[in-house]
Amino acid sequence: MFKELDPILHSQLRLAVVSLLISVKEAEFTFIKEKTGATAGNLSVQLGKLKDAGYIDVTKQFKDNYPLTLCKISKKGVEAFEEYVNALQSYMKPNTDSKD
Amino acid sequence: MFKELDPILHSQLRLAVVSLLISVKEAEFTFIKEKTGATAGNLSVQLGKLKDAGYIDVTKQFKDNYPLTLCKISKKGVEAFEEYVNALQSYMKPNTDSKD
DNA sequence: ATAGAGTAGTTTATATTATAAACCAAATTA
DNA sequence: TAATTTGGTTTATAATATAAACTACTCTAT
Numbered sequence: 001m002f003k004e005l006d007p008i009l010h011s012q013l014r015l016a017v018v019s020l021l022i023s024v025k026e027a028e029f030t031f032i033k034e035k036t037g038a039t040a041g042n043l044s045v046q047l048g049k050l051k052d053a054g055y056i057d058v059t060k061q062f063k064d065n066y067p068l069t070l071c072k073i074s075k076k077g078v079e080a081f082e083e084y085v086n087a088l089q090s091y092m093k094p095n096t097d098s099k100d
Numbered sequence: 101m102f103k104e105l106d107p108i109l110h111s112q113l114r115l116a117v118v119s120l121l122i123s124v125k126e127a128e129f130t131f132i133k134e135k136t137g138a139t140a141g142n143l144s145v146q147l148g149k150l151k152d153a154g155y156i157d158v159t160k161q162f163k164d165n166y167p168l169t170l171c172k173i174s175k176k177g178v179e180a181f182e183e184y185v186n187a188l189q190s191y192m193k194p195n196t197d198s199k200d
Numbered sequence: 201a202t203a204g205a206g207t208a209g210t211t212t213a214t215a216t217t218a219t220a221a222a223c224c225a226a227a228t229t230a
Numbered sequence: 231t232a233a234t235t236t237g238g239t240t241t242a243t244a245a246t247a248t249a250a251a252c253t254a255c256t257c258t259a260t
Contacts, residue, residue, distance in 0.1 A: 001135050002116040010112065011247075016102040019191045029209070035101050042248055044210055049246095060209095065256060067208055085192050091119045092185050111218080129237070142219055144239055149217095165227060167237055 003087035006080055008053045013038050013046045018081050021056060021073040029069035047071060055080055103187035106180055108153045113138050114146050118181050121156060121173035129169035147171060155180055 009015050016036045021027060027035075033043050047069075050056045055077030059070045073081075109115050116136045121127060127135075133143050147169075150156045155177030159170045173181075 002112075002119070002137075005112045007246090010110075012102075012105045012110065013247085015191050019102070030207090033208095037102075039249065040209060041211080041250075044208095045247080048210095067255080069209070088188060088192070091115050092188070107217095113218085133237095139220065140238060141221075141240085144237095145218080148239095167226085169238075 001090070003090045005087050006084050008049065008055065009080060009084040011046065013042060014050055015084075017043075017046060017050060017071075018055060018073065018077055021071060022078060022081060026070060026072045029071070032071065050077070053080075101190070103190045105187050106184050108149065108155065109180060109184040111146065113142060114150055115184075117143075117146060117150060117171075118155060118173065118177055121171060122178060122181060126170060126172045129171070132171065150177070153180075 009018060013036060016038075017032055020032060020035055029040075029043065029047070032038075032047075033040060036043070038046070047056065047058060051058045053076075055074060057072045057074055059072075061068045061070065109118060113136060116138075117132055120132060120135055129140075129143065129147070132138075132147075133140060136143070138146070147156070147158060151158045153176075155174060157172045157174055159172075161168045161170065
């Protein structure tokens, strides 16, 4: 009846990050922070979880002497997002009676 | 850019309950338990939260000597659900560039 | 050269949430 | 009348999310 919702994506911030990365392909830590309105600490933790899950690739560099964290969505991340969106349909369209 | 997701509904079980109640109008505790696959304890807690939020109405009766808990979606619940689904669109359709 | 403020994050501690286990009250069955 | 079952609730614990504090630098002004 109701599909499982990937717990990695069922988090407002992580979902926003993945959603954002799907549209922009690559983004800096601070850019994501601004767009999502997250605090740096929270974002740091959630990016770590997305990385651990293999949903994003994180590369750390230096730019103009400052540390720079770049994030990219992975194939697995795109697939998980699509699957998550698909699962949500089962909650949003309650009367799609496909024999439970 | 990303809309807030109502924390009351941003829970797999509570969302399933509300989704279910929107389609059936009224349901018994055990029916909801079966349909959602939740444990009784968890369901009891989450129904309490939905009730406290005013999203559902809970009436307790007796039927054939046994206690019977009936749940109905409220107007507020329907509205919150619609608002939640609407908010989700901002995550699912990342390129709907409506000036952040 | 060094104190103060700013950048870019990470770590840690705390609050919140979800879940499971234990419990309660009554009814049914053996 | 002693299990067992029904229909839950409460409580304890595990998992998650978030904020606050901290690290490690860099830049600027004195």
